[in-house]
Amino acid sequence: MDRRAAKVHIVVQSIKGWFNATTFHSKCNNKGATVTVLYNTSGSVYGGYTSVAWKNSGTYSIDNKAFLFRLYQNGTAKPVQFPVTVPGYAINDNPNYGPTFGGGHDLYTFNGTVNHDGTCYPLNGSANFGNSYNMKGENLNTICNGNLKVTDLEVYMVEELPNAPLENPWRRTPEWNLKFLEELKTNIEHYKPLKELKIQQARILLVGQVGAGKSSFFNTINSIFRGYITSQACSGNAEHSLTTVYRTYQVRNGPSGKPMNFRLHDTRGLEADQGIDGHEISYIVDGHLPDRHQFNPSLPISPEIPGFITSPQLSDKIHCVAFVMDSSTVDVLPEKVLERIKSLQTRLNQKGVPQVVLLTKIDKVCPIITEESVSRVFHSPIIQEVVDRVSQIMGLPRAHILPLKNYESEMELDDHVSTLALMTLQQVLRFADDYMYNYLDLLEEGKLKQENIRE
Incomplete structure (x- = not known):
């Protein structure tokens, strides 16, 4: 994302309880920029951001602003951002898939329908990190504990606030104190x-x-x-x-x-x-x-x-x-x-x-x-x-x-x-x-x- 601040709000509701590709697209298509957040059973939180809308196009979408991220690892805050390296394969907008990032795929959440097994949602996708995103030395184990077992998956719409404070000042000065x-x-x-x-x-x-x-x-x-x-x-x-x-x-x-x-x-x-x-x-x-x-x-x-x-x-x-x-x-x-x-x-x-x-x-x-x-x-x-x-x-x-x-x-x-x-x-x-x-x-x-x- 760029230097401007943004506000995020959940798109209709959490996907929790309806891990279904058709439902995902019906609720999340044409919402503009979105953030997908996954919460796994080991306390790790990770996901991806895209500035382009999901549309059921059936093809890859170009997005040079896309990135993957990790917020928590095993319950400990360890934030890191992984920028896209192949913008032409930033997201896979397949109508049969849940949120999917990268060619290969770097993060393919699920397809069809995923049911709760009594303790979690065992996603049927895959995570082949490093194909279209710079993972900075991180891998499947350090991001999602080597599996795609999640307790929840949320998709947020991102709305840029044009008048919100910039992350970096447009004119640099010493620290004000x-x-x-x-x-x-x-x-x-x-x-x-x-x-x-x-x-x-x-x-x-x-x-x-x-x-x-x-x-x-x-x-x-x-x-x-x-x-x-x-x-x-x-x-x-x-x-x-x-x-x-x-x-x-x-x-x-x-x-x-x-x-x-x-x-x-x-x-x-x-x-x-x-x-x-x-x-x-x-x-x-x-x-x-x-x-x-x-x-x-x-x-x-x-x-x-x-x-x-x-x-x-x-x-x-x-x-x-x-x-x-x-x-x-x-x-x-x-x-x-x-x-x-x-x-x-x-x-x-x-x-x-x-x-x-x-x-x-x-x-x-x-x-x-x-x-x-x-x-x-x-x-x-x-x-x-x-x-x-x-x-x-x-x-x-x-x-x-x-x-x-x-x-x-x-x-x-x-x-x-x-x-x-x-x-x-x-x-x-x-x-x-x-x-x-x-x-x-x-x-x-x-x-x-x-x-x-x-x-």
């Missing part, structure tokens, strides 16, 4: 921009629709390093942007209040007919806009605004732009908003500024995260699909799409929410470092002047 969380916090506490450039802080610009979670991301990061839930930046849902002032927020480390070596820049929200545009973002990214600039739709940014930084240095510039997107609204993103985003991206690409997407509110689209834990985010096929979709929309690699849950209704910090937020921030800072390395390359190639660097 307190140690990993502390390592993330320490790494970010000790983060410093590229020392050759002699700047104190990396600058990250947050851009996104109204209510997407820009200000909430700052509040989330701020809360983690404060040690309790804070709401320093105004956040929430409103028809128009709650952010009307350009802010360059400091994140301070714990009770000492010492600023960390990065700033999060919050700007007004993207809207279809208003909000940040290509003209504004150029001024912001180039470092011209002062902290606490009041946005005024009737007064575009220009060198005449109060506090305009005429000759910005590298330390004033934006080193990475994070587009903040609500994962629950990706499919209904207004066309005009998307056009505005693309316009911003064009300006950013021209300036060589790295871009990432913070994919917020993942708990709103994925029940795995709501019902279980944020730590399951990379096991969620739903989030994986949203990441893939946003990657296509934005024209960015999937590694640049970072799922996130901000603190919203919580009154206390949650280790898993904090872990995901810090992993996201750490990756954003690494992209900011990429900008600085590119800048350093240009500097060393003589294409920039040293005076463009200011501490």
Whole structure:
């Protein structure tokens, strides 16, 4: 079977009491994928899985997903899976046979009718393991104790759950535990921009629709390093942007209040007919806009605004732009908003500024995260699909799409929410470092002047 989880339920009932090939096919044909489970008199449990339906075709059916298995040997759990090696002979769909796997046959349960002998059902089939399945050194004796005497045989229909957690994560991370969380916090506490450039802080610009979670991301990061839930930046849902002032927020480390070596820049929200545009973002990214600039739709940014930084240095510039997107609204993103985003991206690409997407509110689209834990985010096929979709929309690699849950209704910090937020921030800072390395390359190639660097 593939990586997705599945639920199984018995097809009508156990075969127990009706070991008859005709009855088997009448109850189990056209049920899709099935699992056949045999329980023998020695406490061994074994069987086979096929992803194709039984149909009374009278021929072998091709199935490259089929496998045999053992769950118990003599009452002791010893699970092992035996994959099909000759898919063309995966199952024998003979109307006179019970469930039969492999050419030869690897597992031929019975034909016709088998009656109870007073203690068990002595199946009249055969088990010639190894013809069409890789038995990994196991044999008739180690799988079914050298006989086909069973107390029961059950056939289950397998129904894949498309939204169930994946067995293997689609994005690998270290194990989520307190140690990993502390390592993330320490790494970010000790983060410093590229020392050759002699700047104190990396600058990250947050851009996104109204209510997407820009200000909430700052509040989330701020809360983690404060040690309790804070709401320093105004956040929430409103028809128009709650952010009307350009802010360059400091994140301070714990009770000492010492600023960390990065700033999060919050700007007004993207809207279809208003909000940040290509003209504004150029001024912001180039470092011209002062902290606490009041946005005024009737007064575009220009060198005449109060506090305009005429000759910005590298330390004033934006080193990475994070587009903040609500994962629950990706499919209904207004066309005009998307056009505005693309316009911003064009300006950013021209300036060589790295871009990432913070994919917020993942708990709103994925029940795995709501019902279980944020730590399951990379096991969620739903989030994986949203990441893939946003990657296509934005024209960015999937590694640049970072799922996130901000603190919203919580009154206390949650280790898993904090872990995901810090992993996201750490990756954003690494992209900011990429900008600085590119800048350093240009500097060393003589294409920039040293005076463009200011501490």
